[in-house]
Amino acid sequence: xxxxxxxxxxVPFFERFMARYPTPAAIAQAPAAEVLALWSGLGYNRRxxxxxxxxxxxxxxxxxxxxxxxxxxxxxxxxTAAAVACFAYGxxxxxxxxxxxxxxSRWLGRPLRGPELAEVARGELPSGRAADxxxxxxxxxxxxxxxxxxxxxxxPVEDWCAGPETYVAPPSQGRFRGSRREARGAVxxxxxARGASTLTELSATTDLDKRQVSTALKxxxxxxxxEESADGVFRLPGS
DNA sequence: CTCCCGCGGT
DNA sequence: ACCGCCGGAG
Numbered sequence: 001x002x003x004x005x006x007x008x009x010x011v012p013f014f015e016r017f018m019a020r021y022p023t024p025a026a027i028a029q030a031p032a033a034e035v036l037a038l039w040s041g042l043g044y045n046r047r048x049x050x051x052x053x054x055x056x057x058x059x060x061x062x063x064x065x066x067x068x069x070x071x072x073x074x075x076x077x078x079x080t081a082a083a084v085a086c087f088a089y090g091x092x093x094x095x096x097x098x099x100x101x102x103x104x105s106r107w108l109g110r111p112l113r114g115p116e117l118a119e120v121a122r123g124e125l126p127s128g129r130a131a132d133x134x135x136x137x138x139x140x141x142x143x144x145x146x147x148x149x150x151x152x153x154x155x156p157v158e159d160w161c162a163g164p165e166t167y168v169a170p171p172s173q174g175r176f177r178g179s180r181r182e183a184r185g186a187v188x189x190x191x192x193a194r195g196a197s198t199l200t201e202l203s204a205t206t207d208l209d210k211r212q213v214s215t216a217l218k219x220x221x222x223x224x225x226x227e228e229s230a231d232g233v234f235r236l237p238g239s
Numbered sequence: 240c241t242c243c244c245g246c247g248g249t
Numbered sequence: 250a251c252c253g254c255c256g257g258a259g
Contacts, residue, residue: 003245009257010244043255050246077246097244114250138244147242169241176256185255223254 003080005043007142013042027052028059031238036225037192045188049224050075067093078118083134092130094121099141100134102167106145109162180215183208187216188225188236196235 001010001017016038021027027035032052039048054073064070066089071081078096085091094100096117104120105112112120126133144151150164176182186206191197194205199217203210217234220226229235 002243004243004254005245005256006243006258041256043257044245046254047246075246079245083244095244098242099244134244142244171251172241174253179253179255181254182256188255 001042001047002083003044003047003075010042013039021055024055024058028056031236032224033192033236033239036188036236040185040188040192043185045185045225046223047075065089067091086130086134090131092125092128094118094125094130095134095138096121097138098170099138099145102147103137103141103145105166105168106150106164107157107161109166111166111168180212180219183212183216184220187213187220191226191234191236191239195239196229196233198232198234202234 001014017027020038021030030052032049035048035052036045039045054075057073058064064073067081067085070076070084071078076084082093083095083097086093086095100121101112101117104117104124108120124133140155140157144155145164147167147169152158152161152164155161183206186208187202190202190205194201197205199210199213202208202217203213206213208216217226217228221228221234224237226234227237
């Protein structure tokens with residue numbers, strides 16, 4: 001849930017999920033339609049499908065014991081694997097998210113990315129305190145070492161930091177208004193609200209033209225978020 | 240407009 | 250290395 005999503009926005013969704021699905025087995029057995037209904041509104045709906053698939057593997061095979069095993073699960077990349085390994089398993093690994101990337105880049109005075117970022121972050125880990133360190137750097141990045149208008153005067157490490165200039169903004173994302181992403185999100189919300197629906201019904205509900213709805217349904221089907229249950233009738237999987 | 244405790248397919 | 254994916258806050 002925290003992947004590319006502000007922590008404050010995640011909290012209510014997380015609480016609902018943990019109440020409904022306290023264990024991997026619980027979410028593994030749920031209909032995908034129900035999981036998507038609980039997820040819809042948080043963003044990046046594919047994460048819900050991948051989370052459930054990961055839970056099914058975990059319910060069947062148990063938890064992967066290390067970072068490599070975690071990263072082999074769907075939807076789990078370098079950051080999430082490291083975060084689980086560190087915060088849940090106590091492994092001494094850096095959680096190289098966007099905050100650590102920015103904080104360490106400014107600290108060292110040059111832009112860090114990819115393998116080099118991971119290597120530098122590993123080198124800075126204080127012995128035996130990876131979890132505290134990672135948490136502290138993420139909070140420093142979110143609260144003080146912000147992307148724009150960082151509060152260097154309040155920063156506890158200002159004296160040995162190169163300064164905020166080296167921050168490089170991520171590539172811009174393209175308009176959301178009128179995008180296929182917006183249409184896909186609207187179609188999922190429409191199917192959550194209406195249940196099984198035709199193209200015409202979804203077009204009316206979402207206030208999108210049939211061309212956009214049709215494209216959204218096709219791509220959503222390809223990714224396992226929608227099924228065509230009968231000819232021309234679409235629904236969320238398992239509904 | 241930008242950013243958010245990224246990931247996966249190309 | 251690049252791009253699409255969701256949605257809300259500032």
